[in-house]
Amino acid sequence: MIALVDCNNFYASCERLFQPRLxxxxxxxxxxxxxxxxxxxxxxxxLGINMGDPGFMIEPLLQQHQVTxxxxxxxxxxxxxxxxxxxxxxxxxxxxxxxxDEAFLDLRSFRHHNxxxxxxxxxxxxxxxxxxxxTIGIAPSKTLAKMANHYxxxxxxxxxxxxxxxxxxxxxxxxxxxxxxxxGIGAQYAKLLVKNGFNNAWQLSRAPxxxxxxxxxxxxxxxxNELKGIPCMELEELPPKKKMICxxxxxxxxxxxxxxxxxxxxxxTAMVAAKLRSDELAASMxxxxxxxxxxxxxxxxxxxxxxxxxxxxxNSTHELIGHARRGFxxxxxxGYKYHKTGCIAMELVPHNQVQYGxxxxxxxxxxxxxMKTIDMVNRSLGKDTVRFALQGYSAGWKLRQQKLSPxxxxxxNELATVNI
DNA sequence: TCTGGGGTCCTAGGACCC
DNA sequence: TCTGGGGTCCTAGGACCC
Numbered sequence: 001m002i003a004l005v006d007c008n009n010f011y012a013s014c015e016r017l018f019q020p021r022l023x024x025x026x027x028x029x030x031x032x033x034x035x036x037x038x039x040x041x042x043x044x045x046x047l048g049i050n051m052g053d054p055g056f057m058i059e060p061l062l063q064q065h066q067v068t069x070x071x072x073x074x075x076x077x078x079x080x081x082x083x084x085x086x087x088x089x090x091x092x093x094x095x096x097x098x099x100x101d102e103a104f105l106d107l108r109s110f111r112h113h114n115x116x117x118x119x120x121x122x123x124x125x126x127x128x129x130x131x132x133x134x135t136i137g138i139a140p141s142k143t144l145a146k147m148a149n150h151y152x153x154x155x156x157x158x159x160x161x162x163x164x165x166x167x168x169x170x171x172x173x174x175x176x177x178x179x180x181x182x183x184g185i186g187a188q189y190a191k192l193l194v195k196n197g198f199n200n201a202w203q204l205s206r207a208p209x210x211x212x213x214x215x216x217x218x219x220x221x222x223x224x225n226e227l228k229g230i231p232c233m234e235l236e237e238l239p240p241k242k243k244m245i246c247x248x249x250x251x252x253x254x255x256x257x258x259x260x261x262x263x264x265x266x267x268x269t270a271m272v273a274a275k276l277r278s279d280e281l282a283a284s285m286x287x288x289x290x291x292x293x294x295x296x297x298x299x300x301x302x303x304x305x306x307x308x309x310x311x312x313x314x315n316s317t318h319e320l321i322g323h324a325r326r327g328f329x330x331x332x333x334x335g336y337k338y339h340k341t342g343c344i345a346m347e348l349v350p351h352n353q354v355q356y357g358x359x360x361x362x363x364x365x366x367x368x369x370x371m372k373t374i375d376m377v378n379r380s381l382g383k384d385t386v387r388f389a390l391q392g393y394s395a396g397w398k399l400r401q402q403k404l405s406p407x408x409x410x411x412x413n414e415l416a417t418v419n420i
Numbered sequence: 421t422c423t424g425g426g427g428t429c430c431t432a433g434g435a436c437c438c
Numbered sequence: 439t440c441t442g443g444g445g446t447c448c449t450a451g452g453a454c455c456c
Binding site: 032033034035036038052053054055056057059072217218219240242244245246247248249250252253254293294342344400 | 439440441442443444445446447448449
């Protein structure tokens with residue numbers, strides 16, 4: 001059996017952990033730039049606030065019900081996530097960290113245990129040691145474990161655990177799972193399935209396999225077998241090798257000044273370079289793009305992107321910024337209100353396996369030492385302490401984060417204070 | 421009358437996930 | 439005024455090769 005452990009309303013729960021007065025109060029967390037709702041406490045869900053609602057559009061509702069709003073604080077969530085995952089490691093030798101708030105646990109060697117009791121133990125330990133509430137679903141395959149978890153959240157909230165270990169419990173959960181709630185079925189496939197008379201997971205698992213293969217491709221066929229209880233997806237303990245590294249962001253406001261857009265692109269490129277180094281990778285190609293705000297119907301729209309092949313794979317900040325700048329010069333057009341830009345590193349190779357070029361005259365070893373030093377300084381004194389000229393100092397494109405909470409667990413000067 | 425066929429590589433686009 | 443960001447996988451179709 002496989003368990004899926006999922007943190008409840010994770011970002012909202014993280015924020016609440018350090019502000020106990022928000023217990024039983026509605027909370028929402030907004031995406032970058034304080035854009036859309038990406039997490040809600042139960043109380044906020046009950047008010048009819050949906051995932052993805054733009055913050056400014058639900059402003060009256062937030063005020064009316066005194067909803068506490070937070071900007072997203074990934075430093076805090078990442079640290080609490082690490083603690084949860086480390087704790088899960090005590091309960092199974094095989095843990096796949098699937099996302100910041102979810103993990104699959106292999107419980108196949110626990111055949112003689114009462115798995116519901118074991119799950120209760122996991123749940124209590126995480127609540128006690130870290131303070132985050134979790135829900136646990138247990139079933140014969142990953143897809144069914146996801147379904148069990150979903151079922152527990154919807155119908156057994158108080159218990160927070162659901163185990164699909166008999167044909168009857170399996171069928172019951174599947175009949176109560178509409179196709180769009182199946183892991184791997186999105187809006188498009190759900191529409192197609194309903195049109196063809198498959199409304200819930202049970203019905204889909206009874207569909208002709210040929211039809212599934214033809215209409216949902218091989219991923220759909222895998223999913224179909226998982227629904228039948230035949231595991232087709234193994235647990236991945238090691239994170240797979242990255243194929244790309246992307247930093248892209250909308251600006252706090254639209255930009256019409258070429259240099260400001262370039263500063264943003266240079267800064268995102270520098271972030272890509274730092275990520276490459278921390279993963280010990282180098283990029284053989286970068287992709288850059290810039291675009292206007294598609295939501296502003298009255299503005300002329302512009303989108304352009306460019307692939308840039310690099311003569312020698314690199315993770316050096318100034319080299320990557322140099323390539324990005326030359327690319328930017330060729331795709332930039334004046335006269336538009338720019339909203340977003342980004343840099344994507346592709347064709348990644350391990351940094352110690354880079355092929356040098358015959359005509360390459362750069363001193364790459366000296367460069368690597370310089371980058372190491374910069375990373376060290378920025379790690380200890382803050383992300384932007386050392387930066388390159390092109391990144392600039394104008395804050396016009398910086399993120400909007402008006403409701404940012406302290407990084408309680410990772411910065412000594414942002415510790416929580418307790419009045420007694 | 422009949423107008424090759426099998427293979428690879430690349431890219432764009434669509435679908436999905438959290 | 440204000441609508442997220444970072445990923446993966448699969449397929450179809452074109453270019454090219456022999």
